[in-house]
Amino acid sequence: MGLLRSLAPAGLGRNHVRDPFRVAVAAAGVAAAVICAAAAYLAWWNFDQLVDESTARDLETAAALAAVLRELPAEQRPAALPAPSERVVFALVAADGSVSPPDLGVDVADARWQRWVTRVVREAEFTAQFTTRDPADTQWRFATAQLPDGSTVLLGRPDAPQPPIQTAALRIIAVVIVAVAMLGALVWPLVRRGFLRPLDGLIKASEDLRWRGRVRPADRGWVDRLVRRGDHVGRLARSLTAVEQDIGRRFLQLSTLLETIRAVGASLDTTEVFERILGQLRRLFEVERCAVLSLDERAGVFVIRSSLGVSDEFVRRLRVDVSEPNSPSMRAVRSGEPVQVSDTETDLSFAAFRNRSRRFHYRCVLAIPLTTSMAPPSTLLLYRSEPYRYSHSELELAMSFARFASIAMENAALYRRVDERLQEQTSRLEAIIDSLDDGLVLAEPDGLVTYHNTAASALLGAAGQQLAGIGVEELLCRLGVDPSQLEESGQASSREVTATVDGTRRDLRLRSFAVADEHGAALGQGYLWQDITRDRFVERLKASLLTTASHELRTPLANIKGYVSTLLADDIEWGRAEQRQFLATISSETDRLTALVGNLLDLSRIEAGALAIRREAVAVPDLVDRAVAGLPPEARQRLRFDLSHGMPIVELDRSRIETAVRNLVDNALKFSPAPAPVDLTARWVDGELRITVRDRGAGLPEDLQDRIFDSFVRGDDGLARKVGGFGLGLAICRGFVEAHGGRVWSRAEQPGTSFTLAVPTDRFPTDGGGPA
Numbered sequence: 143m144g145l146l147r148s149l150a151p152a153g154l155g156r157n158h159v160r161d162p163f164r165v166a167v168a169a170a171g172v173a174a175a176v177i178c179a180a181a182a183y184l185a186w187w188n189f190d191q192l193v194d195e196s197t198a199r200d201l202e203t204a205a206a207l208a209a210v211l212r213e214l215p216a217e218q219r220p221a222a223l224p225a226p227s228e229r230v231v232f233a234l235v236a237a238d239g240s241v242s243p244p245d246l247g248v249d250v251a252d253a254r255w256q257r258w259v260t261r262v263v264r265e266a267e268f269t270a271q272f273t274t275r276d277p278a279d280t281q282w283r284f285a286t287a288q289l290p291d292g293s294t295v296l297l298g299r300p301d302a303p304q305p306p307i308q309t310a311a312l313r314i315i316a317v318v319i320v321a322v323a324m325l326g327a328l329v330w331p332l333v334r335r336g337f338l339r340p341l342d343g344l345i346k347a348s349e350d351l352r353w354r355g356r357v358r359p360a361d362r363g364w365v366d367r368l369v370r371r372g373d374h375v376g377r378l379a380r381s382l383t384a385v386e387q388d389i390g391r392r393f394l395q396l397s398t399l400l401e402t403i404r405a406v407g408a409s410l411d412t413t414e415v416f417e418r419i420l421g422q423l424r425r426l427f428e429v430e431r432c433a434v435l436s437l438d439e440r441a442g443v444f445v446i447r448s449s450l451g452v453s454d455e456f457v458r459r460l461r462v463d464v465s466e467p468n469s470p471s472m473r474a475v476r477s478g479e480p481v482q483v484s485d486t487e488t489d490l491s492f493a494a495f496r497n498r499s500r501r502f503h504y505r506c507v508l509a510i511p512l513t514t515s516m517a518p519p520s521t522l523l524l525y526r527s528e529p530y531r532y533s534h535s536e537l538e539l540a541m542s543f544a545r546f547a548s549i550a551m552e553n554a555a556l557y558r559r560v561d562e563r564l565q566e567q568t569s570r571l572e573a574i575i576d577s578l579d580d581g582l583v584l585a586e587p588d589g590l591v592t593y594h595n596t597a598a599s600a601l602l603g604a605a606g607q608q609l610a611g612i613g614v615e616e617l618l619c620r621l622g623v624d625p626s627q628l629e630e631s632g633q634a635s636s637r638e639v640t641a642t643v644d645g646t647r648r649d650l651r652l653r654s655f656a657v658a659d660e661h662g663a664a665l666g667q668g669y670l671w672q673d674i675t676r677d678r679f680v681e682r683l684k685a686s687l688l689t690t691a692s693h694e695l696r697t698p699l700a701n702i703k704g705y706v707s708t709l710l711a712d713d714i715e716w717g718r719a720e721q722r723q724f725l726a727t728i729s730s731e732t733d734r735l736t737a738l739v740g741n742l743l744d745l746s747r748i749e750a751g752a753l754a755i756r757r758e759a760v761a762v763p764d765l766v767d768r769a770v771a772g773l774p775p776e777a778r779q780r781l782r783f784d785l786s787h788g789m790p791i792v793e794l795d796r797s798r799i800e801t802a803v804r805n806l807v808d809n810a811l812k813f814s815p816a817p818a819p820v821d822l823t824a825r826w827v828d829g830e831l832r833i834t835v836r837d838r839g840a841g842l843p844e845d846l847q848d849r850i851f852d853s854f855v856r857g858d859d860g861l862a863r864k865v866g867g868f869g870l871g872l873a874i875c876r877g878f879v880e881a882h883g884g885r886v887w888s889r890a891e892q893p894g895t896s897f898t899l900a901v902p903t904d905r906f907p908t909d910g911g912g913p914a
Contacts, residue, residue, distance in 0.1 A: 146338075154789075155325045156722040158193045161683075168577035173705065173719075174678065181215050188740065190374075195735050196299075197271055197283070200271070200283070200297050201270065201271060201285045201287070203285070203297055203327065204285045204286060204295050204296070204297040205221075205285035205287045207224070207287065207295050207512050208287035208288070208295045209287050209291060209295070210222065210760075211234070211293075211295065212289055212290065213531070213533050213592075214238075214290070215295075215529055217358075217531070219234055219293070220234055220241075220242035220243075221852070223242065223243075225244075226247030226248075226302075227275040227372050227462055229299060229854075230248035230297065230298065230299050230370075230494045230514065230827060231246055231248065231296075231297075231298045231299075232247070232295070232296065232298075233246050233247065233295075233298070234294070234295055234296070235266060235267075235293060235294040235296060236292075236293050237291055237292030237293055239263065241259065241263055245259065246259055246262065246296070246298060248276070248572065249335070249884050254277040255276070258274075258276050258277055261274065262274060262282075262296070263297075264395075265284075266284065266286045266294050266296055267294070268285070270285070270286050270287075271283070271284065271286070272284055274456065280300050281300070282298050282299065283299050284296055284298045284299075284381040285297045285298075287657065290667055301414045301736050313885070316409055318588060319503060327820035332831060336375075337375060340364075340368055340375050340379075340440075341375065341378075342818070343361065343364065343365075343368075344365075344368070344375070344378055344379060345647075346361070347361050348366055348382060351375055351382065351385065351386055351389065353797070356386060356389070356390065357382075357386055357695065359745060360756075363381055364812075365383065365554075369379065369383055369787070371573070373413070379448040381758040383612075394524075408486045411554065412447075412551075412554045412555070412558060413448065415550050415551060415554045416434050416447055417448055417450075418449030418550075419432065419434065419448075419522070419547045419551075420433070420448060420449065420450045420522075420553060420770050421450065422543070423522060423524065423547075424450055426539070426543060426568070427508075427524055427536070427540075429524045429525065429526055430451050430525065430526065430527060431444045431449070431450065431451035431452050431504065431526075432449070432451065432522065432523060432524050432525065432526040432646075433448065433449035433452050433522075433523045434446065434448045434449070434459070434470050434520055434521075434522060434523075435447070435462065435509075435520060435521045435522075435523055436448045436517075436518050436519070436520040437518040437519045437520070438518075439518060442464060443461045443462060443463055444461070444462040444464065444471060444472075444521075445460065445461060445462075446460055448519070452525075453502065453549065456502050456619055458855060459498075463613065465592075465810050466496075467491070468491045468493075468494055469495070470483055470492070470507050470509040470510045471521045471523065472480075472506075472734065473509070474509035474510065474521050475511050475519050475521060477511075478511055478513065478542075478901070479511070480508060480509065480510045480511070480532075480537050480540050481509045482506070482507065482508045482509075482531070482532050482537070483506065483507040483508075484505065484506055484530060484531040484532075484757075485505055485506065485529035486499040486504065486505050486506070487499075487505065487529075488529075488820075491643045491776075492507075503527060504525040504526060504527055505526060505528055505529045505530075506524075506527075506528065506529055506530040507524070507525060508522055508523070508527065508532055508540065509521045509522070509525065510522040510523075510524070510540045510541070510547045511544065512544055512551060513544070513545070513548050514545055514548050514551055514552050514555070515552065516552050516556050517551045517552055517554070517558070518735070520551065520676065522543075522544060522867070526757070546817055552762060561893075564775035567739075567876055572595075573594045576595045576596045576597075578595060578597055579597055579670045579673065580597055580661065580669035580670055580671075580673070581594070581595060581598030581599075581600070581601045581602075581669075581670070581672075581673075582594065582597070582598060582667040582668070582669070582670055582671075583599040583609070583614065583617065583622065583668070583671070584657060584666060584667075584668050584669075585614045585666050585667045585668075585669070586666060587616060587665075587666050587667070589613050589667075590610075590611055590612070590613060590614075591609050591610050591611060591612050591614060591617070592610060592666070593610070594609050594610070595739050597671075597673075598671060601621075601643065601648070601650065601673060602617060602620055602643065609720050614669065618652075618669075620641075620653070621639060621641045621650060623637065623639050623641075623652055635653070636651060636652065636653040636654075637651070637652050638650065638651045638674065641786070648675045649672075649673070649675045649677070649678040650668065650671055650672065650673060650676045651672040651674050652670075653666065653669070653671075653672070654667060654669050655667070655668045655669075655670070656668070665785050669855050698731035698732070698735050699731075699735070701727060701731045702728050702731050702732065704726050705724040705725075709721060709722060709724055709725075713886065722869045728875070744801075744874050744877070745877075748750075748873075748877030748878075749883070750872065753798075753878075753881050755795045755798065755881050755882060756795050757793045757794055757795055758793065758794075758795070758796055759792070759793055760790075760791065760792055760793070760794060760796045760799075761789070761791050761793050762785065762789040762790070762792060762824050762831065763789065765796065765799060765800060765803070766783065766785065766822065766824060766833070768796075768800050768802035769799075769800040769804045769807065769912075770803075770807055770822075772804070773807070773811075776816075777811050780811065780814075780817060780818070780819050780820055781807070781819070781820055781822055782819050782820070782821050782822070783803060783822050783823075784821065784822070784823040784824070784828065785823070785824045786824065786825055789824060789826060790826060792901075792903040792904070793904045794831075794882055794901055794903050795878075795881075795882065798878040798881065799874075799879075799882070799899075799901065800876040801874065801878060801879065802874070802879055803822075803833055803899070803901055804835075804869035805872065805874060805875045805912075806835040806871075806872075806875060806897050806899070807822065807835055808871060809835075809837070809871050809897070810835045810836065810837035810839075811837075813837050813839035813840070813894075814837040814838045814839050814894065815838070815839070817904075818837075818838035818839075819834065819838065820837055821834075821835070821836040821839070821896075822834070822835050823836075827900075829902055829903075830884070830900045830901060831898070831900070831901045831903055832898055832900045832904050833898070833899050834896050834897070834898040835896065835897050836894060836895070836896040836897075837894040837895060837896075837899075838893055838894040839889055839893070839894050839895065840893075840894075841891075841893065841894060841895050842888065842890065842895050849874060850888055851872045851873055851875070851876040851886060851888075853871060855872075855873070872886075872897070877903060879900075882902070882903070883901075883902055884899060884900050884901040884902060885899075885900050886898065886899045888902070
């Protein structure tokens with residue numbers, strides 16, 4: 143009974159205030175029991191979830207690794223596997239059953255382990271996740287992921303938890319809770335140092351990466367140390383480093399594209415644009431060889447316009463027909479999308495070009511089309527010596543690059559067209575200015591010549607020479623002009639001077655004018671030099687013509703007037719013989735006036751280009767005989783004829799050539815002192831009828847050699863002419879002969895001068911004879 147009392151509560155049966163501390167302790171005990179129970183349940187449930195999450199993460203990791211390996215060539219995949227550790231191993235099972243690494247990374251190679259590896263490989267073919275026990279009685283959990291080519295990625299972890307372990311975990315969960323409570327104080331500093339601080343640092347580094355695009359150099363050392371850890375912190379550090387590398391790669395790509403825009407846009411020369419495009423392309427894709435293939439519109443084939451790292455033989459030999467169906471370049475042009483041949487040895491569409499790839503040692507081709515409207519269709523070609531498959535992001539980058547390159551090519555093509563049109567217009571303008579008979583000189587405000595046409599250099603006696611850079615004052619001084627008289631405060635001025643250039647006197651009209659832009663700002667000075675020698679000569683000829691006409695017309699008119707007045711006189715009766723003599727003189731003077739007027743009319747027709755030629759068959763002896771038939775007997779007796787026997791019958795305008803021959807003979811008789819003979823020779827030479835008349839006069843003055851066949855030019859001097867005439871005979875002779883497509887010339891003889899006319903004409907059967 144005493145024992146029961148002692149065990150009963152102290153206040154039982156009487157009023158007693160319970161001890162708050164003991165209540166708190168009891169409550170804490172109950173709470174601890176509840177917490178322990180809840181902790182046990184939560185631990186069990188969380189443990190189950192952790193196992194499921196760990197399995198799911200392993201599957202995700204295997205799938206992610208498979209996605210990375212999928213982008214790599216088969217031979218590079220084993221080397222890309224992560225290194226094995228004590229907690230996880232990675233392996234690659236090829237479609238043919240081969241395993242890399244062969245021992246799954248456990249570094250044991252006896253027969254039992256090999257059979258275990260074979261069993262694992264066989265199980266991986268059918269199951270996405272499974273567990274197995276190795277010969278050392280270690281439990282493994284494997285997760286798998288399939289690749290498109292039939293290969294399998296394996297991720298294995300040793301010491302996977304199993305139900306027995308879960309049961310044991312229930313028994314020790316209370317111990318764990320107590321241990322956690324006791325070790326909390328000890329573990330917290332380690333957790334803080336080993337996880338929380340690194341995580342804080344990684345968060346800070348990620349912020350730097352977000353804003354700066356890279357980790358601070360001061361943080362680089364400890365981030366690299368974290369990367370080497372095998373736990374989640376290490377994985378997070380490696381992910382951060384991978385993101386940084388990806389950002390750096392994309393930044394490089396972006397900077398390269400921007401550099402491409404700047405580089406290719408800095409020039410408008412097509413060749414230089416091609417070279418810069420290829421340089422940026424090689425930098426962006428790190429290829430050994432690249433080229434620009436463009437359409438040769440004249441040949442109708444695509445040829446290499448520019449290249450880097452490509453042999454000259456390859457450039458010469460590569461010709462791609464526009465209708466070629468399997469050419470990567472033509473496929474890219476037709477589709478507007480990049481076309482890649484990752485391996486020329488296995489790609490069936492490239493079979494027709496395989497010999498070429500073997501000869502020039504390339505295994506991978508990428509053709510990127512350039513979309514242009516002004517420039518010919520083109521593609522960018524990238525060659526690699528080893529097989530390579532470009533990723534989707536690389537192809538997108540290639541298209542972005544191609545768009546910028548296309549814009550640069552369009553700009554260059556447009557500039558080339560504008561430049562060609564500008565050069566064409568400039569050339570046309572220069573040709574027009576060069577065709578001017580007047581000299582044009584343009585000078586800077588400092589007086590140095592910047593441009594001149596051909597006529598200006600010819601007027602200075604410097605034909606074919608460049609005058610640019612010479613002072614205008616020096617050029618004007620060469621012409622005998624005081625420059626100050628032409629430069630009156632930039633105003634236009636004009637002056638006529640007589641200059642001697644290369645021993646020839648020229649009459650020049652010099653004009654100066656200011657050159658200004660559209661706003662009136664002075665750009666320099668212009669000078670127009672007009673050769674008015676011909677104008678002054680014509681003026682002198684007009685004066686001479688008036689004098690000559692008054693003399694040549696007044697004399698026959700005076701004779702006619704005198705004889706008519708004599709015949710009409712009432713105080714004198716003339717006999718029939720005298721009247722006939724007077725009328726004959728009147729008739730002769732009238733014929734003389736008619737001939738003068740006829741010559742003037744013929745000359746006007748020649749100068750107007752209205753001379754009509756009526757060809758007919760003519761015997762040369764008959765032509766010569768008719769040409770000299772009207773000469774006085776004493777003049778005819780001075781003629782000596784030399785006509786080849788058997789001269790052909792020719793086809794020409796009889797009256798025109800007769801007049802031309804008669805003018806040559808009249809001219810020779812006038813300027814040969816009597817009784818000096820005049821020679822007339824006719825020959826058939828190389829399809830031409832050549833008639834030469836030679837006089838025995840004093841010869842032509844040197845200054846008349848080049849213009850003796852001009853109108854109103856005479857061989858005598860001034861008003862004291864020894865013979866009459868307007869100076870039209872030789873000009874009419876040249877006009878008639880040139881109307882037949884022929885030519886005339888003179889040659890100095892000793893003594894005298896010979897004049898020759900040559901008329902190309904058809905010949906007919908031979909006709910002999912000569913003039914009577």
